Amino acid sequence: MIPVTKPFLPPQEEFQKYLNGIWQRQWLTNMGPLASQLEMELKDYLKVKHLLFVTNGTIAIQMALKALDIAGEVITTPFSFVATTSTIVWEGCTPVFVDIDPKSLNIDASKIEAAITPKTQAILATHVYGNPCDVEAIAIIAKKHNLKVIYDGAHAFGVEVNGKSVFEYGDVSTCSLHATKLFHSTEGGLIITKDANLLAKLAKIRNFGIAGFESFSQLGINGKNSEFHAAMGLANLKYIKQIVEKRLMLTACYEQNLTSFKARRPLWHKASQNNGAYFALVLESESLLLKVKQALDTSEIFTRRYFYPSLASSLPYVDSVVMPETDAIAKRVLCLPLFYELTEEEVKMICRLLLRIQNN
Numbered sequence: 156m157i158p159v160t161k162p163f164l165p166p167q168e169e170f171q172k173y174l175n176g177i178w179q180r181q182w183l184t185n186m187g188p189l190a191s192q193l194e195m196e197l198k199d200y201l202k203v204k205h206l207l208f209v210t211n212g213t214i215a216i217q218m219a220l221k222a223l224d225i226a227g228e229v230i231t232t233p234f235s236f237v238a239t240t241s242t243i244v245w246e247g248c249t250p251v252f253v254d255i256d257p258k259s260l261n262i263d264a265s266k267i268e269a270a271i272t273p274k275t276q277a278i279l280a281t282h283v284y285g286n287p288c289d290v291e292a293i294a295i296i297a298k299k300h301n302l303k304v305i306y307d308g309a310h311a312f313g314v315e316v317n318g319k320s321v322f323e324y325g326d327v328s329t330c331s332l333h334a335t336k337l338f339h340s341t342e343g344g345l346i347i348t349k350d351a352n353l354l355a356k357l358a359k360i361r362n363f364g365i366a367g368f369e370s371f372s373q374l375g376i377n378g379k380n381s382e383f384h385a386a387m388g389l390a391n392l393k394y395i396k397q398i399v400e401k402r403l404m405l406t407a408c409y410e411q412n413l414t415s416f417k418a419r420r421p422l423w424h425k426a427s428q429n430n431g432a433y434f435a436l437v438l439e440s441e442s443l444l445l446k447v448k449q450a451l452d453t454s455e456i457f458t459r460r461y462f463y464p465s466l467a468s469s470l471p472y473v474d475s476v477v478m479p480e481t482d483a484i485a486k487r488v489l490c491l492p493l494f495y496e497l498t499e500e501e502v503k504m505i506c507r508l509l510l511r512i513q514n515n
């Protein structure tokens with residue numbers, strides 16, 4: 156059996172060392188020493204000015220919307236994980252969908268202005284599969300219309316664009332450190348901003364809005380993460396270069412062996428490089444996708460229709476909107492297995508199967 160993804164686990168004795176420290180200190184959560192250490196090491200690794208380690212990538216987006224006082228319409232992408240839209244609704248805002256660019260699969264920046272109304276307050280866009288959005292165009296639009304920009308960078312760990320971290324674009328970026336992600340802390344998330352004042356506000360929001368002993372500065376939430384999760388993050392971070400290298404090697408192997416497969420890869424931002432988070436293909440047709448998926452399922456090789464269906468037409472709490480590009484792409488997108496333990500031989504075998512199914 157080959158799953159679509161499998162979490163990386165560090166050598167158990169290395170994780171145990173962190174656990175020993177936790178047992179000695181008996182400090183389990185609430186911004187403990189391991190959580191602070193992870194924040195420092197991640198700041199260095201990602202080359203960002205400020206970040207906070209939080210509960211998960213979903214809470215990170217909610218906190219961003221709250222910290223920026225977003226209350227009206229939020230322009231967003233229909234081609235993302237449900238959390239990108241659900242957080243907007245959870246925060247009492249209204250998602251306004253803008254269709255994607257069928258090449259990059261990210262929000263189409265050239266269609267954003269047409270969706271702006273007097274109620275628009277922010278743009279919340281996803282760097283799909285880690286592929287940076289058109290951050291330059293979005294910055295120009297945001298400045299012109301006085302909008303805040305939040306990037307859902309759940310997939311974009313370690314991605315750079317124009318030589319700097321993709322997380323440094325926009326007002327706030329978020330990341331998911333969920334077990335299925337390129338880099339994980341079991342459950343976890345990051346919130347990144349260049350603005351020190353905003354960081355201070357976010358830090359309070361993370362801790363119930365507590366401003367000091369017996370005082371509250373604002374509405375907050377429990378966005379903290381634990382020492383156990385930080386320990387997993389610290390243990391994994393030591394392997395991140397190796398993890399990325401292996402996944403990029405497997406990615407290249409897929410690409411070399413699928414040149415005659417009737418599918419294309421998302422077009423990556425020209426000033427950036429793949430981080431190996433996902434191996435997604437846009438197949439020629441939905442019928443080919445269904446044929447391939449079913450045949451691979453039978454061989455116990457699991458793939459994922461990520462993202463399908465469009466968020467603009469599948470959520471019971473959002474008015475359904477037709478998004479022609481997203482609707483067409485979502486039907487044809489398939490993510491193939493990609494994880495650290497996957498071997499080159501397994502990738503070649505998957506490619507052979509794909510070609511055989513296509514030609515049958």
Ligand SMILES: Cc1ncc(COP(=O)(O)O)c(C=O)c1O
Nearest residue numbers: 211212213236238309331332333
């Ligand atoms: C694009 C996107 N946004 C947000 C999330 C939510 O992250 P988390 O699972 O850490 O809450 C995910 C998680 O899969 C995601 O893929």
